Amino acid sequence: DVKVTQSSRYLVKRTGEKVFLECVQDMDHENMFWYRQDPGLGLRLIYFSYDVKMKEKGDIPEGYSVSREKKERFSLILESASTNQTSMYLCASSNPAGGSSYEQYFGPGTRLTVT
Amino acid sequence: AQSVTQLGSHVSVSEGALVLLRCNYSSSVPPYLFWYVQYPNQGLQLLLKYTSAATLVKGINGFEAEFKKSETSFHLTKPSAHMSDAAEYFCAATPHGSSNTGKLIFGQGTTLQVKP
Numbered sequence: 001d002v003k004v005t006q007s008s009r010y011l012v013k014r015t016g017e018k019v020f021l022e023c024v025q026d027m028d029h030e031n032m033f034w035y036r037q038d039p040g041l042g043l044r045l046i047y048f049s050y051d052v053k054m055k056e057k058g059d060i061p062e063g064y065s066v067s068r069e070k071k072e073r074f075s076l077i078l079e080s081a082s083t084n085q086t087s088m089y090l091c092a093s094s095n096p097a098g099g100s101s102y103e104q105y106f107g108p109g110t111r112l113t114v115t
Numbered sequence: 116a117q118s119v120t121q122l123g124s125h126v127s128v129s130e131g132a133l134v135l136l137r138c139n140y141s142s143s144v145p146p147y148l149f150w151y152v153q154y155p156n157q158g159l160q161l162l163l164k165y166t167s168a169a170t171l172v173k174g175i176n177g178f179e180a181e182f183k184k185s186e187t188s189f190h191l192t193k194p195s196a197h198m199s200d201a202a203e204y205f206c207a208a209t210p211h212g213s214s215n216t217g218k219l220i221f222g223q224g225t226t227l228q229v230k231p
Contacts, residue, residue, distance in 0.1 A: 004158070009156075030217075031217040033218075040124065040223065041223070042221045042223040042224050043159075043205065043221040048216070056216070090159065092159075095217075096216075102147055102217050102219070103161055103164055104159075104219055105161075106159040106160070108157055109157065111156070
Protein backbone atom coordinates (compact mmCIF):
# COMPACT_ATOMS: atom_id res chain seq x y z
CA ASP A 1 0.00 0.00 0.00
CA VAL A 2 1.37 3.37 -1.00
CA LYS A 3 2.17 5.72 1.81
CA VAL A 4 3.01 9.36 2.29
CA THR A 5 3.63 10.42 5.86
CA GLN A 6 4.03 13.86 7.38
CA SER A 7 5.94 14.47 10.57
CA SER A 8 3.18 16.21 12.50
CA ARG A 9 -0.61 16.38 12.26
CA TYR A 10 -0.85 19.54 14.34
CA LEU A 11 1.80 22.16 15.03
CA VAL A 12 1.73 25.44 16.93
CA LYS A 13 4.62 27.86 16.46
CA ARG A 14 5.36 31.45 17.37
CA THR A 15 5.88 34.29 14.94
CA GLY A 16 9.49 34.47 13.78
CA GLU A 17 10.32 30.84 14.50
CA LYS A 18 11.93 28.65 11.86
CA VAL A 19 9.58 25.77 11.09
CA PHE A 20 10.36 22.45 9.44
CA LEU A 21 7.66 20.25 7.94
CA GLU A 22 8.82 16.82 6.90
CA CYS A 23 7.32 14.48 4.32
CA VAL A 24 8.37 10.93 3.53
CA GLN A 25 7.09 8.63 0.79
CA ASP A 26 7.82 4.93 0.43
CA MET A 27 6.89 4.52 -3.25
CA ASP A 28 10.21 5.49 -4.84
CA HIS A 29 8.44 8.38 -6.56
CA GLU A 30 10.41 10.95 -8.52
CA ASN A 31 8.14 13.93 -7.90
CA MET A 32 7.16 15.44 -4.59
CA PHE A 33 4.98 18.46 -3.89
CA TRP A 34 4.08 20.84 -1.09
CA TYR A 35 0.69 22.56 -1.09
CA ARG A 36 -1.12 24.79 1.30
CA GLN A 37 -4.86 24.59 1.65
CA ASP A 38 -7.01 27.49 2.80
CA PRO A 39 -10.81 27.77 2.86
CA GLY A 40 -12.17 29.00 -0.44
CA LEU A 41 -8.78 28.93 -2.12
CA GLY A 42 -8.39 25.22 -2.77
CA LEU A 43 -4.88 23.81 -2.97
CA ARG A 44 -2.05 26.09 -3.94
CA LEU A 45 1.34 24.73 -4.93
CA ILE A 46 4.25 26.08 -2.92
CA TYR A 47 7.18 24.09 -4.29
CA PHE A 48 7.79 20.84 -6.05
CA SER A 49 10.77 18.62 -6.68
CA TYR A 50 11.32 16.30 -9.63
CA ASP A 51 14.55 14.72 -8.42
CA VAL A 52 16.95 14.71 -5.51
CA LYS A 53 18.34 18.21 -4.94
CA MET A 54 16.13 19.57 -7.73
CA LYS A 55 13.30 21.94 -6.97
CA GLU A 56 11.06 24.45 -8.66
CA LYS A 57 8.88 27.20 -7.32
CA GLY A 58 5.18 26.76 -7.45
CA ASP A 59 2.54 29.44 -7.36
CA ILE A 60 3.19 30.81 -3.86
CA PRO A 61 6.84 30.22 -2.86
CA GLU A 62 7.39 33.46 -0.95
CA GLY A 63 8.35 32.87 2.65
CA TYR A 64 9.11 29.19 2.06
CA SER A 65 12.06 27.07 1.04
CA VAL A 66 12.47 23.34 0.51
CA SER A 67 15.07 20.64 0.76
CA ARG A 68 15.32 17.27 -0.90
CA GLU A 69 18.51 15.49 0.05
CA LYS A 70 17.10 11.99 -0.37
CA LYS A 71 14.57 10.71 -2.86
CA GLU A 72 12.03 9.70 -0.25
CA ARG A 73 12.10 12.88 1.83
CA PHE A 74 10.93 16.40 1.01
CA SER A 75 11.08 19.12 3.63
CA LEU A 76 9.25 22.43 3.68
CA ILE A 77 10.91 25.22 5.64
CA LEU A 78 9.29 28.40 6.89
CA GLU A 79 12.30 30.63 7.42
CA SER A 80 10.49 33.03 9.76
CA ALA A 81 6.95 31.98 10.46
CA SER A 82 4.23 34.59 10.22
CA THR A 83 0.57 34.49 11.17
CA ASN A 84 -0.48 34.50 7.51
CA GLN A 85 1.22 31.14 7.14
CA THR A 86 -1.33 29.55 9.43
CA SER A 87 -2.79 26.89 7.18
CA MET A 88 -3.13 23.22 6.34
CA TYR A 89 -0.02 21.93 4.57
CA LEU A 90 -0.27 18.89 2.33
CA CYS A 91 2.54 16.85 0.86
CA ALA A 92 2.11 14.66 -2.20
CA SER A 93 4.17 12.46 -4.47
CA SER A 94 3.82 11.06 -7.97
CA ASN A 95 5.78 9.18 -10.58
CA PRO A 96 4.78 10.27 -14.08
CA ALA A 97 7.93 8.77 -15.56
CA GLY A 98 6.78 5.38 -14.36
CA GLY A 99 3.97 5.30 -16.91
CA SER A 100 1.24 6.24 -14.50
CA SER A 101 -1.30 8.92 -15.15
CA TYR A 102 0.31 11.58 -12.99
CA GLU A 103 -1.97 10.90 -10.08
CA GLN A 104 -0.65 12.26 -6.84
CA TYR A 105 -0.68 10.49 -3.51
CA PHE A 106 -1.24 12.70 -0.50
CA GLY A 107 -0.13 12.65 3.09
CA PRO A 108 -2.57 13.31 5.95
CA GLY A 109 -1.64 16.97 6.21
CA THR A 110 -0.14 19.19 8.90
CA ARG A 111 -2.31 21.87 10.41
CA LEU A 112 0.05 24.68 11.35
CA THR A 113 -0.96 27.52 13.60
CA VAL A 114 1.37 30.49 13.97
CA THR A 115 0.63 32.71 16.94
CA ALA B 116 -3.32 29.15 -18.64
CA GLN B 117 -5.18 25.98 -18.02
CA SER B 118 -7.77 26.13 -15.27
CA VAL B 119 -10.24 23.89 -13.48
CA THR B 120 -13.57 25.26 -12.35
CA GLN B 121 -15.91 23.61 -9.89
CA LEU B 122 -19.39 25.06 -9.99
CA GLY B 123 -20.76 25.47 -6.50
CA SER B 124 -18.58 25.66 -3.43
CA HIS B 125 -21.30 23.97 -1.36
CA VAL B 126 -23.76 21.31 -2.45
CA SER B 127 -26.42 19.92 -0.13
CA VAL B 128 -28.40 16.75 -0.82
CA SER B 129 -30.66 14.47 1.16
CA GLU B 130 -29.56 10.98 2.02
CA GLY B 131 -30.52 8.68 -0.85
CA ALA B 132 -30.64 11.49 -3.41
CA LEU B 133 -28.49 11.87 -6.50
CA VAL B 134 -25.13 13.54 -6.03
CA LEU B 135 -23.88 15.74 -8.86
CA LEU B 136 -20.67 17.74 -8.50
CA ARG B 137 -19.65 19.79 -11.50
CA CYS B 138 -16.19 20.28 -12.95
CA ASN B 139 -15.09 22.05 -16.11
CA TYR B 140 -11.59 22.38 -17.44
CA SER B 141 -10.07 24.77 -19.92
CA SER B 142 -7.61 23.22 -22.27
CA SER B 143 -7.29 22.83 -26.00
CA VAL B 144 -5.92 19.35 -25.42
CA PRO B 145 -7.98 17.03 -23.21
CA PRO B 146 -5.99 16.48 -20.05
CA TYR B 147 -5.91 13.67 -17.60
CA LEU B 148 -8.64 14.37 -15.05
CA PHE B 149 -9.07 13.37 -11.43
CA TRP B 150 -11.54 13.58 -8.61
CA TYR B 151 -10.23 13.53 -5.07
CA VAL B 152 -12.14 13.40 -1.79
CA GLN B 153 -11.00 14.91 1.49
CA TYR B 154 -12.61 13.94 4.78
CA PRO B 155 -12.23 16.35 7.71
CA ASN B 156 -8.64 16.77 8.90
CA GLN B 157 -7.31 14.26 6.41
CA GLY B 158 -5.33 14.33 3.18
CA LEU B 159 -6.79 13.86 -0.28
CA GLN B 160 -7.78 10.43 -1.50
CA LEU B 161 -8.17 9.56 -5.18
CA LEU B 162 -11.77 8.73 -6.12
CA LEU B 163 -11.30 8.16 -9.83
CA LYS B 164 -9.31 9.25 -12.86
CA TYR B 165 -9.74 9.72 -16.59
CA THR B 166 -6.74 8.90 -18.75
CA SER B 167 -8.20 8.99 -22.30
CA ALA B 168 -9.56 5.45 -22.23
CA ALA B 169 -13.26 4.98 -21.45
CA THR B 170 -15.18 8.25 -21.11
CA LEU B 171 -17.29 6.89 -18.26
CA VAL B 172 -15.05 6.23 -15.31
CA LYS B 173 -16.06 4.30 -12.22
CA GLY B 174 -14.38 4.98 -8.93
CA ILE B 175 -14.51 3.95 -5.32
CA ASN B 176 -17.52 4.26 -3.01
CA GLY B 177 -20.03 4.11 -5.89
CA PHE B 178 -18.91 7.32 -7.59
CA GLU B 179 -18.50 7.73 -11.31
CA ALA B 180 -17.64 10.56 -13.70
CA GLU B 181 -18.15 11.13 -17.39
CA PHE B 182 -15.65 12.92 -19.58
CA LYS B 183 -17.38 15.07 -22.21
CA LYS B 184 -14.92 16.68 -24.57
CA SER B 185 -17.56 18.81 -26.31
CA GLU B 186 -18.52 20.35 -22.98
CA THR B 187 -14.99 20.28 -21.46
CA SER B 188 -16.60 18.72 -18.42
CA PHE B 189 -15.90 15.92 -15.98
CA HIS B 190 -18.85 15.88 -13.58
CA LEU B 191 -18.91 13.52 -10.62
CA THR B 192 -22.08 11.59 -9.79
CA LYS B 193 -23.39 9.05 -7.33
CA PRO B 194 -26.92 7.66 -7.65
CA SER B 195 -27.68 7.60 -3.93
CA ALA B 196 -25.95 9.74 -1.33
CA HIS B 197 -24.88 8.27 1.98
CA MET B 198 -24.14 10.19 5.14
CA SER B 199 -20.53 9.05 4.91
CA ASP B 200 -20.15 10.91 1.59
CA ALA B 201 -20.10 14.23 3.38
CA ALA B 202 -16.66 15.65 2.57
CA GLU B 203 -14.85 18.10 0.35
CA TYR B 204 -14.33 17.08 -3.26
CA PHE B 205 -11.64 18.36 -5.58
CA CYS B 206 -11.43 18.11 -9.34
CA ALA B 207 -7.93 18.25 -10.82
CA ALA B 208 -6.32 18.17 -14.24
CA THR B 209 -2.92 17.74 -15.73
CA PRO B 210 -2.07 18.17 -19.39
CA HIS B 211 -0.43 15.23 -21.03
CA GLY B 212 2.13 15.95 -23.65
CA SER B 213 5.42 17.75 -23.65
CA SER B 214 6.98 19.57 -20.73
CA ASN B 215 4.70 18.06 -18.18
CA THR B 216 6.12 18.14 -14.72
CA GLY B 217 3.44 16.03 -13.14
CA LYS B 218 1.83 19.08 -11.59
CA LEU B 219 -1.90 19.06 -11.03
CA ILE B 220 -4.22 22.03 -11.35
CA PHE B 221 -6.93 21.87 -8.71
CA GLY B 222 -10.38 23.33 -8.65
CA GLN B 223 -11.49 25.33 -5.63
CA GLY B 224 -13.27 22.40 -4.08
CA THR B 225 -16.93 21.58 -3.38
CA THR B 226 -18.17 20.75 0.08
CA LEU B 227 -20.85 18.10 -0.02
CA GLN B 228 -23.37 18.12 2.81
CA VAL B 229 -25.69 15.11 3.19
CA LYS B 230 -28.85 15.69 5.18
CA PRO B 231 -30.65 12.84 6.93
